Amino acid sequence: MRYLVLGVVAAAAFAVPAANAGLIGNLLGGNCPSSGTAVFAPWQDYANYFLAPNGSFESGSTGWSLSGGAAVVSGNEPFLPTGTHSLSLPSGSSATSPVVCLGPNQLFVRMFAADSGGTDSGLRIRVIWYGLLNQVLGSSDFATLAHGGPWLPSAKINSSGGLQVPLLPILGSTSARIQITPLGAGIRWQLDVLYIDPWVNRIG
Numbered sequence: 378m379r380y381l382v383l384g385v386v387a388a389a390a391f392a393v394p395a396a397n398a399g400l401i402g403n404l405l406g407g408n409c410p411s412s413g414t415a416v417f418a419p420w421q422d423y424a425n426y427f428l429a430p431n432g433s434f435e436s437g438s439t440g441w442s443l444s445g446g447a448a449v450v451s452g453n454e455p456f457l458p459t460g461t462h463s464l465s466l467p468s469g470s471s472a473t474s475p476v477v478c479l480g481p482n483q484l485f486v487r488m489f490a491a492d493s494g495g496t497d498s499g500l501r502i503r504v505i506w507y508g509l510l511n512q513v514l515g516s517s518d519f520a521t522l523a524h525g526g527p528w529l530p531s532a533k534i535n536s537s538g539g540l541q542v543p544l545l546p547i548l549g550s551t552s553a554r555i556q557i558t559p560l561g562a563g564i565r566w567q568l569d570v571l572y573i574d575p576w577v578n579r580i581g
Contacts (some may be wrong), residue, residue, distance in 0.1 A: 397551075408506065410478065415489060416572060420530050424485060424574045429555070431477040432488075432571035435460040440475030447472045454489035454528050454569040459578050463569040466559045468497070474555040478575050479504065485574040486555060488520065491528040496563030502534050503556040528567075541578065 413425030418447055419472040431440045434449045447470035452463050479486075486502065488547050506514045559566045 379541065389427075409443065410575070413574065417530055419456070422487070422530075422533060424533075426485070426572035427523065429477050429571040429573055431457040432474070434462045434464050435571065437462075442473040444468070444472075446472035448565075451581075452567065453489075456489065456528070457570060458529070459570050463567050466500070466557065466566040468562050468564040470564075471556065471558040473505070473557075474571060476507070476552060476554055477573055479573065480552045486534040486571070487570065487574070488531050488571045489569045490522060490530055490531050491567045492526055493565045493567070494522050496561075497524045497559055497566075498561030499559075500566055501556075501558045501560055503558070505552075505554045505556060507552045514570045524561075528569075 410427045411536075413427045414575050415423050416426050417424070434441075437449050446467045449462050451461060452466045453459060453461050454463065466472060486504075490500065492500070498521075500520065503516055504519055505516045508514045520532075521533075522531055526539045555571065557568065
């Protein structure tokens with residue numbers, strides 16, 4: 378099967394909205410979900426993933442921070458029976474997920490994506506890490522999905538590990554938000570069903 382291709386980029390940091398702040402304490406300390414489903418098995422990926430909070434956008438934009446024209450729209454990826462909505466990301470827009478739990482070592486983030494424009498510079502995937510007091514600890518630019526193409530599962534977007542905080546060496550962050558930003562002009566990205574595998578080596 379074809380996958381959207383990855384390329385590595387740079388880093389930055391952002392603040393957490395009050396609506397997500399209360400979730401962070403529950404996600405620190407390795408309390409990631411311990412079960413999941415091999416939703417990408419038809420594409421030879423047998424890892425167990427869990428759906429990010431409102432990752433299928435069936436509750437509108439609840440929990441998400443949308444800007445620059447990003448919006449929940451009608452229309453769904455064609456592979457899974459996940460609902461009837463998806464996220465539209467035009468040029469100049471950005472979307473940041475609700476707080477999710479990401480593993481302290483490696484992790485995978487995966488979704489379905491389409492880009493009917495095909496003339497942009499891709500889709501940047503950035504992870505913003507948070508600490509016990511809801512403060513931003515740092516961020517990681519995981520990858521950039523290449524532009525162009527119909528609905529497909531993205532490649533397995535992975536990291537080399539959760540951010541280890543320099544000022545708090547015994548505390549690794551497992552609490553994060555995923556920021557998705559289209560790059561360039563001529564953009565008509567559409568995303569659906571954001572999935573997380575916080576324990577990349579756990580295959581059941």
